[in-house]
Amino acid sequence: MSNVAHRMQRIAPFYVMDLLAQARQLEAQGRSIIHMEIGESDFDTPAPIIEAGQAALASGETHYTPAKGIPALREAISGFYRHYYQTDLDPSRVIVTPGATGALQLAMSVLINPGESVLMADPGYPCNRHFVELVEGQPVALPVGPETGYQLTAELVEAAWREDTKAVLVASPSNPTGTLIADDEMQRLYTTVQRLGGVLIVDEIYQGLVYDQVGGTALRYADNLFVINSFSKFFGMTGWRLGWLVAPDSFVDPIDRLAQNIFLSAPTLSQYAALSAFTPDVMEILEQHRQAFQQRRDFLLPALRELGFSIPVTPQGAFYLYAGCGELSDDSQAFAGRLLQEGGVAVTPGLDFGFNHPESHLRFAYTTDLDRLKEGVERIKGFLSSGNNNI
Template identity: 50%
Template sequence: MPVAVFIEESALSSHLAQLASRLQNIAPFHVMELAKMAAELERQGRHIIHMGIGEPDFTAAQPVIDAATRAMADGKLQYTSATGLPELRSAIAAHYQTVYGVEVDPARIIVTAGASAALLLACAALVEKDAQVLMSDPSYPCNRHFVAAFDGRAKMIASGPEHRFQLSAEMVEQNWCEQTRGVLLASPSNPTGTSIEAGELRKIVETVRSKQGFTIVDEIYNGLRYDAEPFSALSLGSDVIVINSFSKYFNMTGWRLGWLVVPPELVQPIEKLAQNLFICASSLAQHAGLACFQPEALAIYEARKAEFQRRRDYIVPALEGLGFKVPVMPDGAFYVYADCSAWSDDADQLTVDILNKAGVVIVPGLDFGPSTAHQYVRVSYATSMENLQEAVARLKAFREQHVKS
């Protein structure tokens, strides 16, 4: 039996050598590697506090669960249109009007299998071989990999705390070249929890527009903004492409439901791609998602948002008290991007040591771009206040034992 297995694996290895060359441009997701290490420690009986993966500890609100139950009982499980249920698209449009004061034609809204599918569709429609897309360094790693999946090239522009870890119009102007086709922004951002100020975002859009490029804005954390009036990039013009999701504010991560708002001329091309690549988003998730916009559900989500803000207001000064530096107060999402220089000059090794010795998962800057890879760590506060307090106690003990000031 071992010999047979060896032969099969050898044959498989030979076959895998023919994989598409674009895979060389897609790096492993180190956040998930740490999660696997943590899972192994838990199997050994260790108690681990997870502050790594960006997933709300809240699950779908009860009205959403009830709606899913009714949809199953009523047999509403057939394919929908590739663009999504008309009533869900209308509910999303009404939400933009109510919360952001932006009127959006429901026909411009395409319901997708999560924000990942929305980004995939946008890149499939807009990114050609060797096309360059500008994005900030640091930024969510999968965004640059969506570009690479269509043989484009993400140009990562170092964006430090003086720029809130975000691109500026000046950076876009200075880095635009003949191969550049557009920008991919995220506001609020993963990993930093920082937003692009509305006036600066307007300048970026105007700069890109003057070059006849595209602007994609990832707004999946936009419902979780704490320190400013609600704002969506959709207010900057119908040519701005916006991505959103039911995963973060609406706490529906595993339901895989999101949406994409596109210019009118992109609706048909995106629909054609969606028909071929996905057929449609989960019909069950779509019927459940309708309940997210009910007043009862929205009241629950606003209470949960307030709890996330309470956690942020605890964890940021707590981390600073431990010697981390938080150069920009996160104004959204549920992340803190912290300078760990006072602890170590190797954030990657530091996070492994903290996991093994303190039983706390935080992740290094390695995933998010080279400019902050060794100096920063991302801390997620998408866990209970009790866990946050225990994690701070463990980190304090770890530092006293293992880190020289």
């Protein structure tokens, strides 16, 4: 009998990693592959951040930092909310973490008792349910569709509320759908969750990657909640493993204690590098990246619709399109496999994002340049017209 803990039976792999491995193998054989499966920016980290990291290394910043992060970075994050989101945030509520991943683990660990449940949207970011499983809680995935912009609403939360419900986790913009929760809906969610005696956790990791409108933060109108954020996506720093958590005052000490135990501190080098992430120079570079993403979305959205994919809600953030492929195939996983092998385009099947009709959905990431996206669309067109999608 295996000695692997039972909880591991409930931790599913990230299927897209298999697909990525297959894509890399095909590339090693000389095949050209258009990557639309990768959930990270194709832009490198802005040069001033890299230079700040190099300077930190050269000056010997190679030791642990306080578990909550260096005070200067916590101040800088608070200043970022003040400057860009007109939101006052006491830096004492900011905890610097190893990515949003570290922030999500801290939040779940300090909030969820064994057996308590956490409501979340399906489709959604797959790791969320595993963070809940790890602390012996119960993830409750609520199916959402185009009628609510693939997001939870106050009504959905209220209807699904149970005796054991402790928290609600939402993401705006969302992965995989790229949709936002409007300010008024977020306020209704917050007041509903408060009234029901639970805690709202808002994942704002794609903050900054917002199109057609000005992005926001739930912190602008709510205090008693958890906000997850990261340098990974908008700042283009996935490999630096740096994020942050904003928590209600009363949770800061328990989080500090837990962080001291489970990771001691977020990477020191990354923290010093991130001090320059909010400077006007860097923000200007990031604005150019944002515009490039918007241009790509504006190309890809109508192009995919024309090919027969169904994208009923225009995504206004992140770098994903979540497309119904039910008219083209009834097995999105097999479809993605054939599209990769025969069409040379890698996309992520719905299976990675939950249990809500994954067989008829695919996620397209526009994390590759416009020319490659155009080529990708041509290849998909060729694949569809060959009839090979009829699986």
